[in-house]
Amino acid sequence: KAGVTQTPRYLIKTRGQQVTLSCSPISGHRSVSWYQQTPGQGLQFLFEYFSETQRNKGNFPGRFSGRQFSNSRSEMNVSTLELGDSALYLCASSPREQSYNEQFFGPGTRLTVL
Amino acid sequence: AQSVTQLDSQVPVFEEAPVELRCNYSSSVSVYLFWYVQYPNQGLQLLLKYLSGSTLVKGINGFEAEFNKSQTSFHLRKPSVHISDTAEYFCAVSETGGGNKLTFGTGTQLKVEL
Numbered sequence: 001k002a003g004v005t006q007t008p009r010y011l012i013k014t015r016g017q018q019v020t021l022s023c024s025p026i027s028g029h030r031s032v033s034w035y036q037q038t039p040g041q042g043l044q045f046l047f048e049y050f051s052e053t054q055r056n057k058g059n060f061p062g063r064f065s066g067r068q069f070s071n072s073r074s075e076m077n078v079s080t081l082e083l084g085d086s087a088l089y090l091c092a093s094s095p096r097e098q099s100y101n102e103q104f105f106g107p108g109t110r111l112t113v114l
Numbered sequence: 115a116q117s118v119t120q121l122d123s124q125v126p127v128f129e130e131a132p133v134e135l136r137c138n139y140s141s142s143v144s145v146y147l148f149w150y151v152q153y154p155n156q157g158l159q160l161l162l163k164y165l166s167g168s169t170l171v172k173g174i175n176g177f178e179a180e181f182n183k184s185q186t187s188f189h190l191r192k193p194s195v196h197i198s199d200t201a202e203y204f205c206a207v208s209e210t211g212g213g214n215k216l217t218f219g220t221g222t223q224l225k226v227e228l
Contacts, residue, residue, distance in 0.1 A: 004157070033214050043204065043218040056215040090157055094214050100146050100165050103214055105157030 001026055004093050004106035012112045018079040021109045025072050025093030031055075032074040033103060034066060037088040046089075049074055050097040078111075086113045116141040116207050120219035127195055128227055135190040135222045137205030145207040147188045148216065149179055152202045161203075164188060175199070200226045 005024045013019050025032050033056075034046040045058040049068035066076040072093075078085055088110050092103035119138045127133045139145065146165050150158040162173025169181040179190045188205060205219040 031214050033216075035216075035218075042220045043206075043216075045215050045217065048214050050213070055213045058215075092158075092214070097213050098211075100163070100208075100210070101214065102160045102163065103158075103216065105150075105159070107155070107157045 004091055004104050006089075006091050006106040006109050008109060009107065010110045010112075012114065013081050014114050015081055015083060017081050018077065019081060019111060020075055020077045021089055021091075021111070023074045023076075023091030023093075023106060025074070025091075026104055029093035029095050029104070030072050031094040031097050031101075032068055032072065033092045033094070034074070034076050035090045035092065036060075037090055037108070038086070043090075046076065048097075055097060081113045083113050085111065087111060116143075116145060116209065116217045118205050118207055118217055118219035120203075120205055120222050122222050123220065124223045124225065126225045126227060129197055130194050132193050133191065133195050133199075133224065135203050135205075135224065137188045137190065137219060139186050139188065139205070139207050141186075141207060141209070143212075144210040146210060147179075147181060148206045148208070149173065149177070149188070149190050150204045150206060150218075152204065152221075154201075158204065161190070195224070195226050197226050197228065199224060 031050045033048040048056040068074045088108040092105045094101040148163045149161040164181045206216040
Protein backbone atom coordinates (compact mmCIF):
# COMPACT_ATOMS: atom_id res chain seq x y z
CA LYS A 1 0.00 0.00 0.00
CA ALA A 2 1.19 3.47 -0.77
CA GLY A 3 1.82 5.65 2.25
CA VAL A 4 0.44 9.06 3.08
CA THR A 5 1.40 11.58 0.44
CA GLN A 6 1.56 15.32 0.86
CA THR A 7 1.90 17.95 -1.82
CA PRO A 8 3.76 20.10 -2.33
CA ARG A 9 6.80 19.08 -0.27
CA TYR A 10 8.21 22.61 -0.15
CA LEU A 11 6.52 25.96 -0.45
CA ILE A 12 7.69 29.56 -0.19
CA LYS A 13 5.13 32.32 0.29
CA THR A 14 5.16 35.93 1.39
CA ARG A 15 3.28 37.52 4.25
CA GLY A 16 -0.38 38.17 3.53
CA GLN A 17 -0.72 35.46 0.92
CA GLN A 18 -2.76 32.32 1.37
CA VAL A 19 -1.72 28.72 0.86
CA THR A 20 -3.40 25.35 0.35
CA LEU A 21 -1.73 22.09 1.31
CA SER A 22 -2.93 18.68 0.19
CA CYS A 23 -2.89 15.28 1.83
CA SER A 24 -3.80 11.90 0.35
CA PRO A 25 -4.31 9.26 3.07
CA ILE A 26 -3.54 5.59 2.83
CA SER A 27 -6.18 3.82 0.78
CA GLY A 28 -9.10 2.85 3.01
CA HIS A 29 -8.25 5.30 5.77
CA ARG A 30 -11.08 7.67 6.61
CA SER A 31 -9.52 9.81 9.31
CA VAL A 32 -7.05 12.57 8.47
CA SER A 33 -5.35 14.76 11.04
CA TRP A 34 -3.07 17.77 10.57
CA TYR A 35 -0.20 18.89 12.79
CA GLN A 36 2.12 21.88 12.77
CA GLN A 37 5.76 21.29 13.75
CA THR A 38 8.03 24.20 14.67
CA PRO A 39 11.29 24.35 16.63
CA GLY A 40 9.72 26.61 19.23
CA GLN A 41 6.28 25.06 19.76
CA GLY A 42 6.99 21.47 18.76
CA LEU A 43 4.20 19.34 17.34
CA GLN A 44 0.76 20.88 17.70
CA PHE A 45 -2.57 19.44 16.62
CA LEU A 46 -4.49 21.50 14.09
CA PHE A 47 -7.63 19.48 13.28
CA GLU A 48 -9.00 16.05 12.44
CA TYR A 49 -11.47 15.06 9.79
CA PHE A 50 -13.44 11.84 9.57
CA SER A 51 -15.91 11.09 6.80
CA GLU A 52 -15.81 14.73 5.63
CA THR A 53 -16.66 16.08 9.11
CA GLN A 54 -14.33 17.96 11.40
CA ARG A 55 -14.18 15.98 14.65
CA ASN A 56 -11.52 17.83 16.59
CA LYS A 57 -9.90 21.23 16.40
CA GLY A 58 -6.77 22.55 18.06
CA ASN A 59 -6.05 26.02 19.38
CA PHE A 60 -5.24 27.80 16.17
CA PRO A 61 -6.76 31.02 14.80
CA GLY A 62 -9.51 30.95 12.22
CA ARG A 63 -6.97 31.64 9.48
CA PHE A 64 -6.29 27.90 9.59
CA SER A 65 -9.02 25.83 8.00
CA GLY A 66 -9.40 22.47 6.40
CA ARG A 67 -11.72 20.16 4.62
CA GLN A 68 -12.03 16.55 3.59
CA PHE A 69 -13.43 15.20 0.36
CA SER A 70 -15.54 12.11 -0.23
CA ASN A 71 -12.43 10.14 -1.28
CA SER A 72 -10.87 11.02 2.14
CA ARG A 73 -8.27 13.35 0.62
CA SER A 74 -7.85 16.44 2.73
CA GLU A 75 -6.69 20.00 2.25
CA MET A 76 -5.71 22.63 4.73
CA ASN A 77 -5.71 26.32 4.00
CA VAL A 78 -3.92 29.14 5.74
CA SER A 79 -5.04 32.64 4.85
CA THR A 80 -3.23 35.92 5.46
CA LEU A 81 0.09 34.23 6.13
CA GLU A 82 2.30 35.45 8.95
CA LEU A 83 6.02 34.86 9.48
CA GLY A 84 5.17 32.62 12.42
CA ASP A 85 3.30 30.23 10.15
CA SER A 86 6.63 28.97 8.80
CA ALA A 87 6.64 25.33 9.81
CA LEU A 88 6.54 21.72 8.75
CA TYR A 89 2.91 20.71 8.30
CA LEU A 90 2.31 17.01 8.83
CA CYS A 91 -0.70 15.05 7.78
CA ALA A 92 -1.58 11.71 9.38
CA SER A 93 -4.17 9.14 8.42
CA SER A 94 -5.87 6.40 10.38
CA PRO A 95 -8.41 3.76 9.41
CA ARG A 96 -11.02 4.83 11.96
CA GLU A 97 -11.74 7.62 14.38
CA GLN A 98 -10.89 5.77 17.59
CA SER A 99 -8.01 7.29 19.53
CA TYR A 100 -6.22 3.97 20.07
CA ASN A 101 -5.41 3.64 16.39
CA GLU A 102 -1.94 4.12 15.00
CA GLN A 103 -1.63 7.24 12.92
CA PHE A 104 0.44 7.04 9.75
CA PHE A 105 2.29 10.24 8.97
CA GLY A 106 3.26 11.72 5.66
CA PRO A 107 6.65 13.35 5.04
CA GLY A 108 5.22 16.83 5.52
CA THR A 109 5.06 20.10 3.63
CA ARG A 110 7.76 22.60 4.56
CA LEU A 111 6.21 26.08 4.41
CA THR A 112 8.45 29.13 4.51
CA VAL A 113 6.84 32.55 4.87
CA LEU A 114 9.01 35.52 3.88
CA ALA B 115 -6.58 18.67 28.91
CA GLN B 116 -3.44 16.64 28.68
CA SER B 117 0.24 17.51 28.74
CA VAL B 118 3.38 15.52 28.07
CA THR B 119 6.84 16.25 29.44
CA GLN B 120 10.00 14.83 27.97
CA LEU B 121 12.68 15.75 30.44
CA ASP B 122 15.69 15.36 28.18
CA SER B 123 15.96 17.38 24.98
CA GLN B 124 19.12 15.56 23.91
CA VAL B 125 20.58 12.20 24.89
CA PRO B 126 24.03 11.23 23.59
CA VAL B 127 24.95 7.56 23.90
CA PHE B 128 27.62 5.26 22.53
CA GLU B 129 26.72 2.47 20.16
CA GLU B 130 25.74 -0.81 21.86
CA ALA B 131 25.04 0.99 25.15
CA PRO B 132 21.57 0.94 26.73
CA VAL B 133 19.37 4.00 26.64
CA GLU B 134 16.28 5.30 28.42
CA LEU B 135 14.20 8.22 27.17
CA ARG B 136 11.92 9.64 29.81
CA CYS B 137 8.30 10.69 29.42
CA ASN B 138 5.80 11.90 32.00
CA TYR B 139 2.22 12.87 31.31
CA SER B 140 -0.60 14.66 33.00
CA SER B 141 -4.27 14.14 32.29
CA SER B 142 -7.61 14.41 34.06
CA VAL B 143 -9.05 11.61 31.91
CA SER B 144 -7.92 8.19 30.73
CA VAL B 145 -5.37 8.28 27.94
CA TYR B 146 -3.58 6.02 25.54
CA LEU B 147 0.20 6.41 25.31
CA PHE B 148 2.44 6.35 22.26
CA TRP B 149 6.07 6.69 21.25
CA TYR B 150 6.85 7.93 17.74
CA VAL B 151 10.22 8.33 16.02
CA GLN B 152 11.13 10.93 13.41
CA TYR B 153 14.16 10.45 11.17
CA PRO B 154 15.62 13.52 9.42
CA ASN B 155 13.36 14.92 6.69
CA GLN B 156 10.71 12.30 7.31
CA GLY B 157 7.35 12.03 8.98
CA LEU B 158 6.73 10.23 12.25
CA GLN B 159 6.62 6.46 12.64
CA LEU B 160 4.97 4.60 15.49
CA LEU B 161 7.38 2.67 17.74
CA LEU B 162 4.88 1.32 20.24
CA LYS B 163 1.70 2.10 22.13
CA TYR B 164 0.07 1.31 25.44
CA LEU B 165 -3.67 0.84 25.51
CA SER B 166 -4.28 -1.43 28.51
CA GLY B 167 -3.14 -4.67 30.09
CA SER B 168 0.52 -5.53 30.61
CA THR B 169 2.48 -2.46 31.56
CA LEU B 170 5.54 -3.55 29.57
CA VAL B 171 5.05 -2.90 25.89
CA LYS B 172 7.37 -4.10 23.15
CA GLY B 173 7.69 -2.24 19.88
CA ILE B 174 9.63 -2.23 16.67
CA ASN B 175 13.42 -2.06 16.32
CA GLY B 176 14.01 -3.58 19.77
CA PHE B 177 12.41 -0.75 21.74
CA GLU B 178 10.18 -1.28 24.76
CA ALA B 179 8.39 0.98 27.20
CA GLU B 180 6.92 0.59 30.64
CA PHE B 181 3.74 2.27 31.77
CA ASN B 182 3.72 3.36 35.41
CA LYS B 183 0.34 4.68 36.44
CA SER B 184 1.35 5.87 39.90
CA GLN B 185 4.22 7.91 38.51
CA THR B 186 2.32 8.83 35.33
CA SER B 187 5.34 7.83 33.30
CA PHE B 188 5.95 5.96 30.06
CA HIS B 189 9.71 5.67 29.63
CA LEU B 190 11.22 4.22 26.46
CA ARG B 191 14.17 1.84 26.63
CA LYS B 192 16.49 -0.08 24.37
CA PRO B 193 19.15 -2.44 25.76
CA SER B 194 21.67 -1.85 22.96
CA VAL B 195 21.46 1.05 20.51
CA HIS B 196 22.72 1.25 16.96
CA ILE B 197 23.91 4.17 14.89
CA SER B 198 20.69 3.91 12.89
CA ASP B 199 18.68 4.74 16.02
CA THR B 200 19.86 8.35 15.79
CA ALA B 201 16.60 10.28 15.46
CA GLU B 202 14.10 12.38 17.39
CA TYR B 203 11.71 10.54 19.65
CA PHE B 204 8.30 11.85 20.66
CA CYS B 205 6.07 10.69 23.47
CA ALA B 206 2.37 11.35 22.90
CA VAL B 207 -1.02 10.79 24.50
CA SER B 208 -4.54 10.68 23.19
CA GLU B 209 -7.72 10.87 25.22
CA THR B 210 -9.69 7.63 25.25
CA GLY B 211 -12.75 8.24 23.13
CA GLY B 212 -11.34 11.56 22.02
CA GLY B 213 -10.63 10.79 18.39
CA ASN B 214 -7.27 10.90 16.66
CA LYS B 215 -5.92 13.94 18.48
CA LEU B 216 -2.39 13.43 19.75
CA THR B 217 -0.74 15.67 22.33
CA PHE B 218 3.01 15.45 21.93
CA GLY B 219 5.96 16.09 24.16
CA THR B 220 8.74 18.37 22.97
CA GLY B 221 10.85 15.48 21.76
CA THR B 222 14.20 13.92 22.68
CA GLN B 223 17.04 13.93 20.19
CA LEU B 224 18.89 10.63 20.51
CA LYS B 225 22.43 10.79 19.13
CA VAL B 226 24.27 7.50 18.91
CA GLU B 227 28.03 7.81 18.62
CA LEU B 228 30.71 5.28 17.70
